[in-house]
Amino acid sequence: MKKTFGIIGAGHIAQxxxxxxxxxxxxxxxxxTDQEKLKGVVSQIGDGATxxxxxxxxEADVVFLALPWLKVPELGAEIGSWENRIVVxxxxxxxxxxxxxxxxxxxxxxxxxxxxxxDARVVKAFNxxxxxxxxxxxxxNGGKRVIFLSGDDKEANQxxxxxxxxxxxAPVDLGPLxxxxxxxxxxxxxxxxxxxxx
Ligand SMILES: NC(=O)c1ccc[n+]([C@@H]2O[C@H](COP(=O)([O-])OP(=O)(O)OC[C@H]3O[C@@H](n4cnc5c(N)ncnc54)[C@H](OP(=O)(O)O)[C@@H]3O)[C@@H](O)[C@H]2O)c1
Numbered sequence: 114m115k116k117t118f119g120i121i122g123a124g125h126i127a128q129x130x131x132x133x134x135x136x137x138x139x140x141x142x143x144x145x146t147d148q149e150k151l152k153g154v155v156s157q158i159g160d161g162a163t164x165x166x167x168x169x170x171x172e173a174d175v176v177f178l179a180l181p182w183l184k185v186p187e188l189g190a191e192i193g194s195w196e197n198r199i200v201v202x203x204x205x206x207x208x209x210x211x212x213x214x215x216x217x218x219x220x221x222x223x224x225x226x227x228x229x230x231x232d233a234r235v236v237k238a239f240n241x242x243x244x245x246x247x248x249x250x251x252x253x254n255g256g257k258r259v260i261f262l263s264g265d266d267k268e269a270n271q272x273x274x275x276x277x278x279x280x281x282x283a284p285v286d287l288g289p290l291x292x293x294x295x296x297x298x299x300x301x302x303x304x305x306x307x308x309x310x311x
Contacts, residue, residue: 116139117140117142117172117174118140118141119142119144119165119169119170120141120143120177121171121178121188122145122180123155124145126244127145127177129248130179132158133280134280135158135161136280137276140161140162140163141161142163142164143158143164144166148164167188174198175198176195177239178203179203181204182207182215183207185226189229194231195230199266199269199272201239202235203237204226206225206299221295223237223263224290224294227290234264234265235269236262236264236266237297237298238260238263238273240304241297242258242307243305250281251280251281251282251283256309257283258308258309259284259285259309260282261287261303262277262285262297263286263287263290263292263297264289265290271286283310
């Protein structure tokens with residue numbers, strides 16, 4: 114059966130991911146806090162995008178987090194259990210407009226996300242590149258732009274790797290959040306690295 118996709122958020126990263134999902138033949142539910150704004154976003158994206166409530170988008174088989182990291186606890190409070198669904202965490206743990214990050218004592222920001230989302234299989238991806246780079250054609254100079262991912266559930270990582278490939282990117286699986294998450298999160302060594310795999 115065809116997978117369903119939901120996005121929590123409807124801003125820059127959400128719209129970029131929605132575009133890749135739709136271009137690769139999927140439909141997507143987008144959600145936010147402002148339903149009027151959301152109507153404008155989905156009509157601008159066009160066929161394949163539908164406005165939904167946060168709880169409806171969160172029921173999809175694969176749910177992308179494209180909201181501010183500081184808002185994740187609110188989301189966690191709203192959704193009691195994620196029932197083993199995959200949640201792709203595209204957030205960065207910024208706590209201010211000037212890109213200060215939360216102090217996590219050496220922990221992975223996506224591990225904090227996972228703690229707020231009971232029974233979710235969290236895969237970190239799509240957080241390292243500025244959306245204006247991410248939205249460009251992933252095929253560049255005969256190669257493919259790299260998208261890093263990490264997560265503690267190998268099957269979920271494989272499923273998201275395959276999805277990333279269908280978008281036209283080259284996925285690079287960095288392993289569990291305690292290793293890969295730290296490498297790819299904001300201020301980590303892979304943040305903002307725009308690589309093309311030949
Ligand atoms: N911008 C980038 O280039 C980039 C790159 C990589 C990763 N990221 C990360 O991706 C996330 C989103 O960034 P963005 O640039 O796309 O931000 P953005 O354009 O400001 O969009 C944020 C979206 O989150 C929604 N939102 C806020 N609180 C929410 C809640 N409680 N429930 C549901 N939706 C909520 C907002 O909806 P309302 O407008 O209705 O409040 C808005 O649609 C951030 O964690 C950021 O660090 C961003």
